[in-house]
Structure formats: structure tokens, C-alpha cells
Amino acid sequence: MLHHPSQGFLAKSTTCFIAFVFMATSASAAGPFEGFLKKHCVRCHGPQKEEGDIRIDRLSRDFKAGVDSHHWAEALDKVNSGEMPPEDEPQPTQDEIASFVSKLDLLLKEGRAARMAARPVVAHYRLSRKEYQNTVYDLLGVRYDPAKPGELNEDTLWHGYERIGSQLSLSPSHVDRYYRAADIVLDRAFPATSSEARKIRKTAAELRYGGGKSQQEALDRFSIKRPLRYLLFPGRTGNALSSNWFGKDGAGTQRAL
Numbered sequence: 184m185l186h187h188p189s190q191g192f193l194a195k196s197t198t199c200f201i202a203f204v205f206m207a208t209s210a211s212a213a214g215p216f217e218g219f220l221k222k223h224c225v226r227c228h229g230p231q232k233e234e235g236d237i238r239i240d241r242l243s244r245d246f247k248a249g250v251d252s253h254h255w256a257e258a259l260d261k262v263n264s265g266e267m268p269p270e271d272e273p274q275p276t277q278d279e280i281a282s283f284v285s286k287l288d289l290l291l292k293e294g295r296a297a298r299m300a301a302r303p304v305v306a307h308y309r310l311s312r313k314e315y316q317n318t319v320y321d322l323l324g325v326r327y328d329p330a331k332p333g334e335l336n337e338d339t340l341w342h343g344y345e346r347i348g349s350q351l352s353l354s355p356s357h358v359d360r361y362y363r364a365a366d367i368v369l370d371r372a373f374p375a376t377s378s379e380a381r382k383i384r385k386t387a388a389e390l391r392y393g394g395g396k397s398q399q400e401a402l403d404r405f406s407i408k409r410p411l412r413y414l415l416f417p418g419r420t421g422n423a424l425s426s427n428w429f430g431k432d433g434a435g436t437q438r439a440l
Contacts, residue, residue, distance in 0.1 A: 216290075219283040223268045223275055224258070246294030259287050309353055311338045315364070323372040327364065335360050386410065 220239050226232065228239040239258070242251040261267040263284050268274065275283070310318060312329040319327050329335035336357050388395030388410070402409075 215279075215282050216286045219275065219279060223272070226272065227268070246290045247297040249294050249298050252291060252294060255287060255291060259284060259291070262287075319368050323368060325368050325371045327368050327371070329364060335364060 224239045227234045228237045230238070230240065237254060242254055246252065246255070258267070262280060312335050315335065316327060316329050319325055330337075336354075386395075388398065392398050
């Protein structure tokens with residue numbers, strides 16, 4: 184089958200035309216965005232002036248890498264709220280603001296989605312022994328020591344850290360130990376037989392003097408029959424006898440209030 188020379192020329196022309204249209208479309212898509220920056224942002228955040236130590240012309244346009252995403256997000260908020268550009272600068276129209284904000288928001292979302300898709304698989308994470316101990320106490324008020332012999336397995340360390348999810352493996356034997364630990368914790372939190380509360384009655388002398396036998400003998404020598412609370416010997420002043428604890432009558436003698 185013979186091909187006419189004009190057919191090859193036509194195919195090449197068509198290919199070039201399609202490529203040109205694609206490049207023109209891409210340029211027009213990025214044009215309003217960059218045009219807005221040059222018209223309203225670079226004057227205050229460019230080579231001649233760096234307000235807030237930010238240069239718009241130097242911010243990364245690679246939104247998938249997300250190097251300057253926090254700066255772009257701040258610029259988005261300021262333009263959307265009308266804080267940028269300042270009042271003394273030429274103001275963009277509402278259509279320009281809407282176009283710029285929509286484009287920048289789209290770029291930020293696409294970059295965030297690309298970074299999330301490129302993340303490695305998240306490893307399953309379980310509580311370490313210390314975290315399990317603290318959680319049990321916070322939830323049930325039960326003190327349980329998982330580091331005792333026969334309790335939970337020792338956590339695997341990675342460079343001295345014991346809370347790395349990828350290193351906290353969970354074997355079948357470890358699961359069995361968790362079940363046994365849960366039984367112990369629940370038995371302590373909700374005992375099957377409730378023990379009766381014991382009532383212990385002690386006097387002030389028993390609490391302060393461990394019975395107060397010798398102190399009571401001193402009171403008996405002075406024929407004092409009142410119950411012993413605090414023994415104060417003559418010549419010794421206690422805090423309760425400070426002047427601010429008592430009032431004074433007209434004769435100047437102290438009396439208890």
C-alpha cells in the first residue's frame with residue numbers, strides 16, 4: 184500500500200497542533216494563578232520587598248512535595264479574608280479572587296492527596312506495657328503491674344524507644360497474656376464477693392500517743408478526769424495558746440473564746 188507524501192505531513196501537522204493546544208491549555212490554566220501572584224503579591228513579597236520574610240516568587244510550586252504548603256495555606260486564608268492585598272494596594276476583582284482561591288485550594292488538596300497516597304502502610308499499634316498499666320488505672324482505678332514475672336511480655340526496644348508501632352509485635356502467646364491480665368484487672372475492679380467495711384474507732388490519745396497510757400497516768404496524778412487529747416506541761420507553750428487564739432477581758436486575764 185502506497186502512502187501519499189501529503190499524508191505524513193498532515194499527520195505531523197495534526198500532532199503538532201494537538202501538542203500546541205495542550206500546551207496552550209496548560210498555560211492558560213496556570214496563567215491566572217501566576218498572573219494574580221505577579222499582579223497582587225510579588226510587589227510586597229518579592230525581590231524588592233519581603234513582607235513577613237516571605238517571597239512568593241521563591242515558594243515551591245511542587246504541591247505534591249508539600250515543602251511550602253503551610254505558606255500557601257496562609258496566603259489562601261489572607262486573600263480569601265480580604266487581608267491581602269493591603270488596602271493601599273490595587274485591589275483585585277471578586278472574580279479574580281474567586282479564581283485564585285479556587286485554583287490554590289485545588290492545588291493544595293491535590294498535593295495533600297498525593298502525599299497521603301504515597302505514604303507507607305501504617306503499622307498496627309498496640310499499647311506498651313507502661314501504657315496498658317496507666318490505661319487500666321485511669322479507667323478502672325486498678326493497680327496492675329504488667330512487668331512482674333509471668334505477666335505481659337517485655338516490649339521490644341528500637342534505639343531505646345518502646346513505643347514504635349512497627350516493633351510492638353503481637354504473638355498468640357502475647358494475646359493469651361493479655362486475656363489473663365484482663366481477668367486479673369476485672370477481678371480486682373469488680374470482686375465477686377464484696378467485703379464488709381471495717382469500722383475502727385480510735386481516740387485522739389490513741390492516734391497521737393499510741394494509746395497514751397503514760398500520758399494518762401500524768402493526768403491521774405493531777406486528778407484530771409477529762410479524756411486525754413493533748414498533754415501540755417507547765418512552762419511549755421503550744422500553738423493553740425497564741426494570743427490571737429484568745430480574747431482579753433478588762434482585767435487583762437486571758438479567757439478562751
